Amino acid sequence: MKAIIKNNELLITIENEVIDRIDILETGSETLPHLLEAPHSNFISLLCDLDVKNIPLGLEIYSEYQSQCFNLANWMELTKKNDSANLSHSISFRLIHWNHPFTIIEFADLYMKELSALGYFSENDSGSLSDYDDSHIYIKIEKEITSGILCEELDLIAADAKCVYENIIQKLSLKIHENTFIKAFNFPKEYEVICTQYIVWFGEFLENLGINAKISTQNDSNGTLVIVAPDNAETLLSEIEKLFYQYLSLPYIEYLPANKHDLSISERMFTDHLSSQVEIFKTQIQMKNSIIELKDTKIHTLKTQLKDKEQKLLLDSMKSDIELLDGAIKIGEMKWGPIKINPKKILLKIKSSTK
Structure with a gap:
């Protein structure tokens, strides 16, 4: 031929x-x-x-x-x-x-x-x-x-x-x-976009603390990967990982600092910005719950599950053991500018509130 x-x-x-x-x-x-x-x-x-x-x-x-x-x-x-x-x-x-x-x-x-x-x-x-x-x-x-x-x-x-x-x-x-930490999450499909957006905001949170880091996510059928790649990874990586777990805990604490009179302008801006991110996340979760209830009249079983998911959605979706916050990673009370959080107490509060 x-x-x-x-x-x-x-x-x-x-x-x-x-x-x-x-x-x-x-x-x-x-x-x-x-x-x-x-x-x-x-x-x-x-x-x-x-x-x-x-x-x-x-x-x-x-x-x-x-x-x-x-x-x-x-x-x-x-x-x-x-x-x-x-x-x-x-x-x-x-x-x-x-x-x-x-x-x-x-x-x-x-x-x-x-x-x-x-x-x-x-x-x-x-x-x-x-x-x-x-x-x-x-x-x-x-x-x-x-x-x-x-x-x-x-x-x-x-x-x-x-x-x-x-x-x-x-x-x-x-x-x-070698210069990043990667965390896998398995968010419920209907909450995936909301939760992923909140995690991406972690980059802004670090920037407000003077830390430069690239935050990226990958979504596929197996779940969501969160990749955090900081500058100066050799010295900052472990501290940023601790901050990441703290950041995931923020939507579940009762309040951020209410008395702002003693804070500097930059601290107030930091706190307001952080509070805004947390409130947006909570509002989106609440709206998504309402949409689910309106869209499907046969959702009675799911309603019960949603009560728990509202409280621990970010933490429970992480594929690694949740005890990272209560033993595997030994972090005590941490302070970011005006904010102090004890993750162990938060986790105990979450667990007791869901019993």
Whole structure:
């Protein structure tokens, strides 16, 4: 089976019998005068079953091509100027689906370097990584071939691309893990957005204390991961983790400092801001409870469960042992500016109130 160009058509033939044909464009280029762009899937499947030796000279091809071994590889290009051909696969990353605790820019830079080390030519096909504004980033991986079936060669590129991808994700995740703490929560689905938003506000809470940290979350079918990556992690990580547990306790204490006359302006602003976050969280929980009651008239069993969830939703949703607050982590009374909280007493109060 081979391909030939005749009368502005690309023909695929077996023993001189045409089995498929498609119109091509004439570009006027001396080296690549023929262009095939976005052919239908049946034609590209036939074309990719050809040996590169049986592809006509001067042909340039751009087409969707979904790899079966790497779901992110979904585009192929081929140019044949002489006896060899340049064959490439493009790897597509949707920014809206990027849920790793490191930036896609950091990943893409390392990805292209490691692909280059394997002998591929790789480039970002989306413009500058530093100022992208599209919904996708495309990394093109290219190699020169002189023989071989196109689909098999594309599979080899995709397999290498997948292997490098997985290795870099693991490498960067381990690097991040050394300087972060990660907590897993299993929020009830109807409360997931509310609780996640409250936890993200922990970043503002730290900022008000003069601590810089990146807070990110990942939601999937297994629950919610909260990732806290502070600057100066070596010295601050353990203290920030203690603050995190304290922050989760705030909605369950009876009051924040009521006497603000003795506080400085900055302390009052800090307290007001913190109180606002806590009250918003409580209000959203109450509104969600009302919506659930109105939406489902058969909710009598769930109503009883909600009484407990209202009180301990953040703490009980944490997948680690709740005794972290009562023994595993030895934290006594802590002070943040004007606020003093004893988490052990809070937890005992919560437990006694639910008996």
